[in-house]
Amino acid sequence: MTSMRLSGIKIGRRAALALALVTATSGFAFAQQTLKFGLAMPLTGGQASYGNDQVKAAQWAVEEINKAGGINGKKFEMVVLDTQADPQVGIQAVNRLISVDKVPAFITAWSGVVKAVAPIANDNKIVELSIGANAPDISKLGDYVYTTFPLADVDIRAVAEYSAKDMGKKKAAVLFINNETGIGSAEVYRDTFVKAGGQVVAYEAYDQKATDFTGPLLKIRASNPEIIHLQGLVSESPQVIAQARQLGITVPITSYSGIYNPKLIEQLGAAAEGVIATSLAPGASDSPAVKAYVDRWMKEAGRPPNGLPYTQYLYDAPYLVAAIFTSLDKKGVPLTGENVRKEMLAIKTFDLPLTGKVTFADDHTVNKPVYLVEVKGGKWTSKAVVNNK
Amino acid sequence: MDYVYTILILIGLFVILASSFDLVIGHCGLISIAHPIFYAIGAYVSAMLAKEAAVPIPLAILCGGAAAFVSSVLVALPSLRVSGDYLLIASIGFQLGLIEFAKHIHSIGGAGGLTNIPPFLVNDYGRLSYVALVLAVAVLTVLFVRWLTHGPYGRMMAAMRDDELAFSMLGRNAIWLKVSVFAIGSGIAGVAGGLYAHYFRFLEPDQFGLLQSSAILTMVVVGGMRTTMGPVIGAIVLQILPQAITFFGLPPSILGPLQGLMFSGLVLFFMFARPQGLLAAPDIWAGRKAKAGEPRGLAKGGLADG
Numbered sequence: 001m002t003s004m005r006l007s008g009i010k011i012g013r014r015a016a017l018a019l020a021l022v023t024a025t026s027g028f029a030f031a032q033q034t035l036k037f038g039l040a041m042p043l044t045g046g047q048a049s050y051g052n053d054q055v056k057a058a059q060w061a062v063e064e065i066n067k068a069g070g071i072n073g074k075k076f077e078m079v080v081l082d083t084q085a086d087p088q089v090g091i092q093a094v095n096r097l098i099s100v101d102k103v104p105a106f107i108t109a110w111s112g113v114v115k116a117v118a119p120i121a122n123d124n125k126i127v128e129l130s131i132g133a134n135a136p137d138i139s140k141l142g143d144y145v146y147t148t149f150p151l152a153d154v155d156i157r158a159v160a161e162y163s164a165k166d167m168g169k170k171k172a173a174v175l176f177i178n179n180e181t182g183i184g185s186a187e188v189y190r191d192t193f194v195k196a197g198g199q200v201v202a203y204e205a206y207d208q209k210a211t212d213f214t215g216p217l218l219k220i221r222a223s224n225p226e227i228i229h230l231q232g233l234v235s236e237s238p239q240v241i242a243q244a245r246q247l248g249i250t251v252p253i254t255s256y257s258g259i260y261n262p263k264l265i266e267q268l269g270a271a272a273e274g275v276i277a278t279s280l281a282p283g284a285s286d287s288p289a290v291k292a293y294v295d296r297w298m299k300e301a302g303r304p305p306n307g308l309p310y311t312q313y314l315y316d317a318p319y320l321v322a323a324i325f326t327s328l329d330k331k332g333v334p335l336t337g338e339n340v341r342k343e344m345l346a347i348k349t350f351d352l353p354l355t356g357k358v359t360f361a362d363d364h365t366v367n368k369p370v371y372l373v374e375v376k377g378g379k380w381t382s383k384a385v386v387n388n389k
Numbered sequence: 390m391d392y393v394y395t396i397l398i399l400i401g402l403f404v405i406l407a408s409s410f411d412l413v414i415g416h417c418g419l420i421s422i423a424h425p426i427f428y429a430i431g432a433y434v435s436a437m438l439a440k441e442a443a444v445p446i447p448l449a450i451l452c453g454g455a456a457a458f459v460s461s462v463l464v465a466l467p468s469l470r471v472s473g474d475y476l477l478i479a480s481i482g483f484q485l486g487l488i489e490f491a492k493h494i495h496s497i498g499g500a501g502g503l504t505n506i507p508p509f510l511v512n513d514y515g516r517l518s519y520v521a522l523v524l525a526v527a528v529l530t531v532l533f534v535r536w537l538t539h540g541p542y543g544r545m546m547a548a549m550r551d552d553e554l555a556f557s558m559l560g561r562n563a564i565w566l567k568v569s570v571f572a573i574g575s576g577i578a579g580v581a582g583g584l585y586a587h588y589f590r591f592l593e594p595d596q597f598g599l600l601q602s603s604a605i606l607t608m609v610v611v612g613g614m615r616t617t618m619g620p621v622i623g624a625i626v627l628q629i630l631p632q633a634i635t636f637f638g639l640p641p642s643i644l645g646p647l648q649g650l651m652f653s654g655l656v657l658f659f660m661f662a663r664p665q666g667l668l669a670a671p672d673i674w675a676g677r678k679a680k681a682g683e684p685r686g687l688a689k690g691g692l693a694d695g
Binding site (some may be wrong): 042044045048055059080082083084086088091092093095096098099100111112115116118119120124135137141148169179180 | 390391392395396399439492493500501502504508531554589590591592595596600632635642644645646648649
């Protein structure tokens with residue numbers, strides 16, 4: 001450590017100042033009893049633009065809860081740490097939340113982090129709430145890992161059933177990106193559509209880095225489908241749709257929540273008409289609360305949040321935790337991970353401000369209505385709400 | 390205190406990685422930043438052997454190291470036959486290519502990651518035993534690298550690094566030396582990978598990408614290249630700093646950018662203010678007769694002297 005002195009004089013002085021500041025401020029924290037939970041999200045790195053907006057939404061909710069009296073008059077506090085959406089950084093953050101901040105429950109997202117920290121949650125008997133990650137195996141990560149977010153197959157199943165039953169389509173073509181989620185989701189669509197009485201006439205994949213989709217699209221055109229399901233990423237999906245329309249394919253195209261984005265319409269213009277996507281949360285036209293929420297974003301940030309539905313889920317998360325804490329606190333039961341889990345499963349159904357009701361099923365999944373949206377007149381408009389069984 | 394144990398384990402692992410990386414890039418002057426892929430190979434091989442073939446975990450970890458050793462020879466042999474920069478290109482290609490490849494193999498978890506890796510020691514002897522194991526391996530690695538670089542082998546590395554042509558003129562085989570050092574460094578990283586896998590029990594291909602490469606490189610550069618304790622100090626400082634910042638109770642809107650700026654800020658600061666790192670490399674092979682003012686080889690250079 002002697003070597004630190006060589007270059008560290010300036011740093012040392014600042015560190016001392018910062019340290020003094022911390023010790024001064026941390027003194028206040030003990031003045032009032034606080035009930036804490038953790039939030040581990042990417043604040044830096046490639047996913048930061050989403051992570052930061054989600055954290056902001058959660059902070060608003062915590063402020064609102066405290067304004068409304070907190071947890072039976074006690075202060076409700078959220079400890080936020082950075083995960084960079086990286087498993088290893090996430091592990092450190094969650095260990096810190098559990099060992100240092102002693103939270104009985106924490107919220108995290110991004111599949112890699114959710115899975116990496118699951119053993120820590122289970123070993124320490126601390127509730128992990130996954131909010132936003134949708135890998136199907138999240139439901140099988142252990143006793144203490146729950147999700148409030150519907151996993152990948154929920155919205156695909158809804159689209160397939162709606163196409164077959166409500167739209168009355170009998171012949172579907174499936175076009176999907178050749179990666180893990182693409183393959184998995186395409187299978188879910190195919191199986192659901194066939195089960196609902198339809199027939200899959202073409203089942204084509206394209207390479208992840210492809211820019212020309214004429215080959216698979218021509219095969220699809222030759223199979224003469226009544227509807228096409230596109231399972232791609234937000235990056236190349238607009239191009240796939242544009243090329244399909246250029247090739248004279250006019251049948252409706254469905255997709256999933258990934259392409260529900262204002263950019264799609266900007267890029268495609270008139271070619272976007274009739275494209276159907278899904279959303280896992282109600283939109284501004286479905287609920288006044290959501291409208292007020294989006295308006296607040298426009299007022300305070302001057303833009304809609306990145307990944308609006310995800311921020312809605314994150315806004316609701318503190319309300320869910322607060323409901324559990326309030327109930328435990330009223331009974332005078334200590335806030336431990338075990339008790340939080342028990343109470344959460346006992347309450348079972350929570351009514352949340354921006355995403356509606358959520359019910360924890362015994363198989364660690366949740367079921368939510370799927371909102372179908374369609375491009376009409378150059379705007380995303382609500383088409384239908386599908387309730388999965 | 391799981392939190393402290395986790396930090397100690399990560400410090401230990403990064404000491405192993407930074408020390409073995411310094412052996413490759415510092416002592417031997419081989420420009421490659423693909424160290425994390427050998428860490429990944431060790432981690433995945435060890436995890437799969439223990440999970441699917443029920444191989445005893447200590448043996449699985451060693452097999453992971455061996456797999457990293459062998460694969461690094463396969464990468465180094467063709468690329469080192471040409472010359473220096475090709476190793477950088479070939480190894481990055483290997484790193485990124487293998488990560489993409491791993492994302493598409495279902496049996497090792499694909500892009501979603503490998504879960505339920507069997508734990509080691511923790512359930513029987515507590516977490517502290519694992520901390521002791523990792524720190525012991527870290528100390529052994531540092532001592533081994535020190536022993537290797539301070540002996541005849543180290544003299545060969547220094548000679549080859551400073552003047553490859555002269556080295557070859559003396560009848561030495563530069564290719565053999567480069568490949569063996571690269572393989573030893575990568576093999577050690579593989580062992581670290583096995584140690585990571587059986588404690589944290591989850592692996593994802595993306596975590597072994599260029600971000601981790603730059604983190605390990607930063608540790609070596611900040612600590613001091615070609616020194617025994619430099620990578621150790623670099624690993625400790627760069628593991629503890631991001632953690633320390635979280636204790637300042639800053640709001641997330643400041644915490645985020647601060648964390649992001651820290652690494653690049655540190656690298657820039659050291660590049661300008663102290664290119665030799667916290668510890669400057671002594672010119673161990675200058676000999677006792679070297680006087681002040683005499684040229685002292687390239688011992689004080691940065692990356693560029695490879």
